[in-house]
Amino acid sequence: MEGAGDPDEILLDPQEAPLPRPRLRGSVVTRHAAEDLSDAAAFDLVAHAANCVREFGDFHLALSGGRTPQPMYAALMYDPRFRGLPWRRTHLWVVDERCVPIEDERSNFARIRETIVDHSDIPPEQVHPMLAAMPGAAERYERELREALGWRQKGHDRLDYVLLGMGADGHTASIFAGSPALHDAERLAMDVPAPTTSQPAVARCTLTMRTINAARFVAVMVTGADKRDAVARLAAGAGPDELPAAALRPAAGELRWYLDAAACC
Numbered sequence: 001m002e003g004a005g006d007p008d009e010i011l012l013d014p015q016e017a018p019l020p021r022p023r024l025r026g027s028v029v030t031r032h033a034a035e036d037l038s039d040a041a042a043f044d045l046v047a048h049a050a051n052c053v054r055e056f057g058d059f060h061l062a063l064s065g066g067r068t069p070q071p072m073y074a075a076l077m078y079d080p081r082f083r084g085l086p087w088r089r090t091h092l093w094v095v096d097e098r099c100v101p102i103e104d105e106r107s108n109f110a111r112i113r114e115t116i117v118d119h120s121d122i123p124p125e126q127v128h129p130m131l132a133a134m135p136g137a138a139e140r141y142e143r144e145l146r147e148a149l150g151w152r153q154k155g156h157d158r159l160d161y162v163l164l165g166m167g168a169d170g171h172t173a174s175i176f177a178g179s180p181a182l183h184d185a186e187r188l189a190m191d192v193p194a195p196t197t198s199q200p201a202v203a204r205c206t207l208t209m210r211t212i213n214a215a216r217f218v219a220v221m222v223t224g225a226d227k228r229d230a231v232a233r234l235a236a237g238a239g240p241d242e243l244p245a246a247a248l249r250p251a252a253g254e255l256r257w258y259l260d261a262a263a264c265c
């Protein structure tokens, strides 16, 4: 029909066009809008939590700080579609922390507490802040992890779900290029020096790559054009010494990337 144009052009609405899927290890979920991406991750989280509670009676969840997952954390609290998350059976861990008191606005736990803990019925003894400003923080966190997971059968004594972000420099958790937390085979958590590539420049405490890679499900949520280059370099095969996120390789678990349009094309 004259004037109707090429029907393919109609499909070229950027919100509708399929997104490229970078070839990353694990599975890759892409969405045009960060909000849809956060919903996709939240649905997976709720389903995974329910499976773990069915299987083990509880669910060990480790959450990151950073800007990217904040809308998802809020949605977990107010969106009725995610009401099924079994908070009463959940142990809440922190992936990494700045060495500041937990009341400090730079504290990851402060954000997680005000968004999630204060609005859920999670029992207080199942909330595990990383007290990174205190000496021996990493050792204490390791002990706490071993104790809380220790009653589970061998092989199941690991975190069930770890939510990560990634910096434009390829760091994940507080594991920066050259960090001992990248390759250490024994430690579950480590104190690490202040990064030179990320703000705020304060020392941190972090779960190690070993702990993350032992988890049952590792989700990495990456949004924004400033991360595009790191995503492309990972897809091109850059290694962990260049981009620490390249070391993500759960030994007996699932790795899933959640990328918005800006991060993947």
Ligand code: 6PG
Residues within 6 Å of the ligand: 064, 065, 066, 067, 068, 069, 095, 096, 097, 108, 164, 165, 166, 167, 171, 172, 173, 174, 198
């Ligand atoms: C943190 C993190 C860190 C974060 C990335 C991405 O506490 O800052 O755990 O690994 O996930 O730096 O941060 P954004 O989501 O703010 O880009």
